[in-house]
Amino acid sequence: MIGRHAEIALFVAAKRMIFNRIVSKTVVGNTLCVPDDIDFKKQRRHGVSFYSAPPLERYLKFPDFRAILAVQDGNRVVTAIVRSDGETFEAAAQRWCRAITVMHELKQRLQQNALVVSMPRLHANPEGVMRRVAAFLELEYQPKMLDDWQDDMANVATDFERAELPAFDLKSLYPEIWTKYLDLCAQDAGEMKGEN
Amino acid sequence: MLKKNTRRHLLILGAPRSGTTLLAAMIGCHDDIGLLVESKRMVFTEIAGKAVVGNKLCVPNQIEFEANWDRRVSRFSKAPLEKYLALPNFKLVLIVRHVEAVASSIKKRAGKPNETALMYWRRGIEIMHELKQRLAQDAVVIAFENMLANPERHMRRVTDLLELPYQEKMLDGYKYNPYYREFSGFDLSRANAPQQTRETSDFASKHPEIWKKYLELCAAGESQ
Numbered sequence: 001m002i003g004r005h006a007e008i009a010l011f012v013a014a015k016r017m018i019f020n021r022i023v024s025k026t027v028v029g030n031t032l033c034v035p036d037d038i039d040f041k042k043q044r045r046h047g048v049s050f051y052s053a054p055p056l057e058r059y060l061k062f063p064d065f066r067a068i069l070a071v072q073d074g075n076r077v078v079t080a081i082v083r084s085d086g087e088t089f090e091a092a093a094q095r096w097c098r099a100i101t102v103m104h105e106l107k108q109r110l111q112q113n114a115l116v117v118s119m120p121r122l123h124a125n126p127e128g129v130m131r132r133v134a135a136f137l138e139l140e141y142q143p144k145m146l147d148d149w150q151d152d153m154a155n156v157a158t159d160f161e162r163a164e165l166p167a168f169d170l171k172s173l174y175p176e177i178w179t180k181y182l183d184l185c186a187q188d189a190g191e192m193k194g195e196n
Numbered sequence: 197m198l199k200k201n202t203r204r205h206l207l208i209l210g211a212p213r214s215g216t217t218l219l220a221a222m223i224g225c226h227d228d229i230g231l232l233v234e235s236k237r238m239v240f241t242e243i244a245g246k247a248v249v250g251n252k253l254c255v256p257n258q259i260e261f262e263a264n265w266d267r268r269v270s271r272f273s274k275a276p277l278e279k280y281l282a283l284p285n286f287k288l289v290l291i292v293r294h295v296e297a298v299a300s301s302i303k304k305r306a307g308k309p310n311e312t313a314l315m316y317w318r319r320g321i322e323i324m325h326e327l328k329q330r331l332a333q334d335a336v337v338i339a340f341e342n343m344l345a346n347p348e349r350h351m352r353r354v355t356d357l358l359e360l361p362y363q364e365k366m367l368d369g370y371k372y373n374p375y376y377r378e379f380s381g382f383d384l385s386r387a388n389a390p391q392q393t394r395e396t397s398d399f400a401s402k403h404p405e406i407w408k409k410y411l412e413l414c415a416a417g418e419s420q
Contacts, residue, residue: 003245006227012244021232022243023217023252024224024372031244144227 001126002068002133004144013037017054027137035098040105056102060109066137067110069103071184072119074170074177093170097177104180107187116188204358205241205283206231206250209327210291211320212257213301215340219291220252222351222369228360233374234258236275241283248287248358256319277323281330287357288331290324292413293340295399314399318406325409328416337417 003010007026011019014030015037022028032038040056059065074096081092107114115136122129126149134141171178208223208231210216217233224231230246232239234253243249253259253275263276280286295317302313328335336357343350351366400407 001245003230003243005245009230009246010244011239011242014239014242016237016239018232018235018237018239021235022224023231023233023374024221024369025230 001130001145001149004147005134005139005142006144007139008137017058026139033099034102035095039098039102056106065110065113067106067114068133068136069107069114069116069184070119070122071100071103071116071181071188074100074174074181075168078168078170089168093168093174096170097174100177100181100184104184107184116184118185118188121188202285203246204248204250204285204287205280206248206287206289206358207280208250208252208289208291209255209259209320209324210340211293211298211317212254213298213305214254214291214293214320215343216252216254216291217375218370218373219289219338219343221372221374222347222366223289223354225366225369225372226355226360226363227365229358238275238279247360250287254320255323257316261323277327286331286334288327288335289354289357290328290335290337290413291340291343292321292324292337292410292417295410297340318403321406321410321413325413328413337413339414339417342417 002008003012005027009019009022009025009028011030013032017030019028019030034056038054038056038059059067074093077096078089078092081087081095082089085092087095103116107116115133117129117133126146130145131141134145206223206229208216208220210219220231220233223229226248228247230240230243230249232243232251235251236258238251240249240251259275259277259280261277295314298317299310299313302308302316303310308316324337328337334357336353338350338353347367348362348364352362355362355366
């Protein structure tokens with residue numbers, strides 16, 4: 001959706017910081033999953049002899065750097081990972097917990113240069129969220145950002161539909177992380193409210 | 197006509213110092229195009245949300261028909277053209293410039309000897325000529341000098357090739373040239389170079405076969 005904006009060119013899961021080779025766009029960037037693709041420090045992958053994407057610390061050094069943080073209910077995320085990827089509950093929960101921890105820290109460090117987007121809110125009000133994204137990047141909103149957004153969300157929706165009945169309760173298992181998740185959601189809600 | 201959601205893969209090629217970066221900056225201004233400059237890896241396929249994604253490379257120093265293994269650094273030093281040619285909906289934009297202007301610029305800007313500059317140009321023309329023959333209507337040739345003289349006409353040819361609407365903002369591309377941000381517009385004095393020297397070039401008499409290919413590429417650019 002964001003990549004459809006005329007002034008933006010966005011990579012999906014590029015392991016290298018190649019986006020600075022994109023020409024003639026006001027905003028260039030990358031989309032990465034945390035912590036699978038990126039973390040504060042470079043990760044060695046499960047003993048395999050290659051490393052993950054360049055660490056977040058390198059991104060943070062970019063001039064005029066902005067981060068958009070997408071958050072989703074941990075119970076749904078973990079259920080979807082377990083059912084789709086066949087991972088154990090513990091591994092899936094650790095991934096979500098780490099993602100929330102990293103994004104919470106990023107929001108604290110970047111303040112106004114980080115925008116939290118809650119995925120349920122994106123589903124419910126895609127235009128409102130895209131308007132916020134455009135404003136955050138100091139660009140005009142463009143209706144083409146909503147072109148085919150149902151298709152964009154289809155894969156995500158399919159995963160979460162399968163995960164309709166979360167079998168886990170991360171709130172009680174990881175109360176500190178859950179508090180951070182709620183904190184991020186509250187910031188999203190607050191920013192949304194402030195603009196309306 | 198391609199379907200609305202059919203993604204096109206674009207490669208912009210030219211010999212070094214032929215205006216490849218200026219051309220890429222102009223094309224990259226289009227709303228529906230996401231373009232890299234000089235990426236040795238084919239990562240542009242990972243750009244999201246654009247109808248056309250692509251890369252700009254200089255030929256032959258950055259790309260050849262086959263990848264070259266560089267023993268000194270244990271990696272491929274050039275991208276393989278054949279991998280690009282295998283992409284679905286592949287489109288090619290070739291830019292050619294007069295040999296003397298290219299050689300002079302390579303010597304001046306890159307500090308390379310005349311022989312190297314001529315070798316680049318010669319091999320670049322050979323490869324581009326073969327590509328134009330293989331791709332036919334999926335390749336557009338632009339003469340650098342003609343692009344300066346009439347940029348709109350050539351941007352319209354590019355958008356026709358890519359099945360996109362023409363956008364006037366493409367003419368502002370010189371502002372986004374990553375190597376020459378100080379440019380304030382097109383240097384029309386360079387637009388006349390080929391007419392002055394095309395017939396008198398020493399290179400033409402020494403390498404008539406390559407020169408013929410160059411002229412054929414120029415003719416393809418004018419006739420399309």
